[in-house]
Amino acid sequence: MAAKKEDKVMTLVDAVQLIRDGDIIAMQGMGTQMSPLALVREIIRSRKRDLTVVMVVGGIGLDWMIAAGCVRRVLAIIVNLDEFGMANAFRRAVEAGEIEMEEYTEHQLLSRLSAGSKGLPFLVTRSGLGTDLINIHPETTRIIECPFTGQKVIACRALEPDVAILHAHRADCYGNVQFFPKPIWTDVDVFPRAAKKVIVTVEEIVENEEIRRTPIHTGIPYFKVDAVVEVPYGAHPCSLYPNYSFDRVLFQEYATTSKTAEGTQQFLDRYIFGPASHAEYLQRVGGAEALLRIRKWS
């Protein structure tokens, strides 16, 4: 599970080959923030199937993958598009019984991943005691007693995703990944440590010397990274602070068109299957106008 110190720069197409059908994918992102969406579009184009997707907060990328038929199961604490409302493909697929939703409290899910990151069979939490959430996954959360005090806690079974996918500000060719500022969000912290393989897309690939000048910004070390892909605006339509904001126009369009299954498919055809490249995608979402509008934070 240790990656070598070697050049790991590749294309989106090559990086996606590290993902196999049926894999458990830990995916960074929240409702509208920091998610490897160019990579997600490539996963969809390459028609991966039966994926289990693990997110803390599932967002638009997950909804696309579900609409495209890539997903069999979701592990998350919530799935939505923030103020743009419900993730409609997710809602429809769960209601139709087409995918499973395994809902956790955040601390349960992170405890599962943290146990995985440590090679421990489980970790414990008090989060969710008394809720119905602990009853819906008895194979992975179970009430046990403290051997010293008898206090009841919830054992959370280790989870080691096959692949973690993330988008970040920059990296060198070996996969030293940096964030500016360095938000230690749980998904950029626990996800890559828990996963067996890690794919990172970045706004910019920089020299190794540049990384050594600012080691305090490095969040993931190269020995944990298997693929590095340079994709400017790779989180679009999500945000990558401070580089660009989320794209209200595209989110609103998706929130509206995804109200029907047909509208969702048309959206996928237009924005994911249609464009032959990331540049074409950016052109189709509005080109220069789009890139200018997401420079504004408001």
Place this chain on the structure above:
Amino acid sequence: MAAKKEDKVMTLVDAVQLIRDGDIIAMQGMGTQMSPLALVREIIRSRKRDLTVVMVVGGIGLDWMIAAGCVRRVLAIIVNLDEFGMANAFRRAVEAGEIEMEEYTEHQLLSRLSAGSKGLPFLVTRSGLGTDLINIHPETTRIIECPFTGQKVIACRALEPDVAILHAHRADCYGNVQFFPKPIWTDVDVFPRAAKKVIVTVEEIVENEEIRRTPIHTGIPYFKVDAVVEVPYGAHPCSLYPNYSFDRVLFQEYATTSKTAEGTQQFLDRYIFGPASHAEYLQRVGGAEALLRIRKWS
């Protein structure tokens, strides 16, 4: 356990009043690095008794406290003075049965503290399986089985020290504590989170605005800090990188004189009980000459 947003700057004498006889003290530091030794000298001068001292790597400050009769029990993974050899007061006191040494593996001790920091009754580890270490503290480490896999792991009982004591580069008056660079050593990370109260000595107190300019360097938030004391060279004779190195001369003197109980007491009299102030202490260890010699890293 939350501290208010208020001015917490005080003198060493006042800060030490937060410590009561019999307390469990979590103390930052290693053999020769980054330890709140001006505060330790004040603890000794105020003749605290029956302390339990928790360190990952116990060093010269712990040895002084033992020699001065402040300590009843030590929890650590190792106690020594790095290349200056054995902590002689510690050795003598354990061999004479005057203090208890509760030795842990590092991951066991940190798991105990991390459980404390989370309000969890215990956490688990595999560290130390098969060693004699788990047999010597059955009240705090015990082998249990994973409820999912049956795998044997060691439950480590939560430990919440009464007071954590640290030395850092700088802080504001509210207790936002910064490190340069920001080494996330376990003792500056887990110790303050686990403790009920936190005392921090710093090289320099700066304005709150200064902290807000470099939030990436802040390691402990003000709501976790109860006392801030400005003590330049507060880690001496330990190092505070990059400000100053450890003081080879004083370490060597202590390593030599501490070979006998009498020599140790003479050292304490000369350097701890003798000086009436921190400035006098610095003068006695060599004054300007000492401050110049520890500017060099070699």
Place this chain on the structure above:
Amino acid sequence: MTHCAEDYTIDELMVVTLARQFTSDDIILNGTVSFIPVAAILLARETHAPGLTWVAGAVGVDAQPGYLMGNTLDPTMWKNCVMYLPQWEDMWSYVHRGTLETFCIRGAQIDKYGNVNNTVIGDYYHPKVRLPGSAGMGDMGSLDKRIFIWSTTHNRRTFVERVDFLGCVGYLDGGDSRERLGLKNGPQLVITDLGVMDFEPESKRMRLRSVHRGVTVEHVREQTGFELVIPDEVPETPPPTEREIHLLRDVIDPKGMRKLEFRGAGKSVK
């Protein structure tokens, strides 16, 4: 003397009412789409609770973003903070142990004991409606928090006899049932577009505390899907002051982000 505002809207009254619950002793973090709580936090800090600690987006300690922007989890909210709190070990330690003791939540269903559901309507495995999920409140209900519930849809669909799925522990079955599970604190107040509720100390049943200007007790009773405890005297919710309204409208939320939480946003109560 402070002057009461004459002209205010429901969203403003909700923010002000929530803000007045907070003190300088509170340490509060916010979740997603939480414009009303974040506005209340900023307002409390500007008025009666300058020492209140806010962890913006569960990352930026004591942040000073200036005003509400596009998203309550965006790093824009961390501006001028004193520390980026690492989430997994630091933030979650402080939450789990109880140092961060105050949290605001909302949900699709709220029952008479303050239990909340945002997971499903119907059966979990075969839901009639799949909702977004319990998110942070699934944690907070079991972690000894002082919980403030807000809702912009006080009606019989939201306020139900019993939640379909218990995603956030309130007072469970009432009485001492929460306590018996070993949980401290619990829901403190429910602030809606119609009024303010608290919980009867013994039975833990939801109790009407005040109604907003122009709202009748009878209307609240009709819009609530369970039997509210209704005292003999139900006062009007104290109105905002002119200063509060000025701060909220002109300084804290000039873009009116708080209104995003209403479907038919910003009805004037005047």
Place this chain on the structure above:
Amino acid sequence: MTHCAEDYTIDELMVVTLARQFTSDDIILNGTVSFIPVAAILLARETHAPGLTWVAGAVGVDAQPGYLMGNTLDPTMWKNCVMYLPQWEDMWSYVHRGTLETFCIRGAQIDKYGNVNNTVIGDYYHPKVRLPGSAGMGDMGSLDKRIFIWSTTHNRRTFVERVDFLGCVGYLDGGDSRERLGLKNGPQLVITDLGVMDFEPESKRMRLRSVHRGVTVEHVREQTGFELVIPDEVPETPPPTEREIHLLRDVIDPKGMRKLEFRGAGKSVK
């Protein structure tokens, strides 16, 4: 062709021998007073293992300190690193799970199965001699590490039949006893001031692999407090090359910090 050095000292031979064990696949972190292992890591990286990953002082990933300075845990060792690894969550996760797989240790007592003691001589509660403590090796022995043991005092006090206190798990009672506890890997090699030992694959008993120049097999046998497995042919430990000696003396450890680990430091073997 590489030229063998003629003039070298025991500390140099130990560093070079250890360095040759490391490969570009290794990820190694170092502990305190570990001048010999750190010198070996830097030397391996300069010669045959450029891809070796070193986490300096268990913090500085892929650090480039230049040369050995006062202390192997000092931040001076992190110079030009690519990341400061947070110790508790990150470093310990990587160690616990097995990503960081290689570790070097030493101790006051080493027994024939590679178990190590640095805690007490005598009884734990009433020790004849209290030693510093097991430190990181208490962890590493149980966490599936490939362990390299070094000792600058090959004598009957250090190499004992059975350790007084089992602080670091080697091969326990030999045979498959380590495996039965569920532990992978274990001690690989023991490098001392007299020679090099490994472990017999089946019995897991310590076995003499080579003796340093000028040392006899008989002398090693005499200085060892248990019965070493001694093959028919015991070669001389391969000498350093001139390049290795140059790099070590002039580039990596010009201050001779490695000699601090010897009481009577730096005897020439020539």
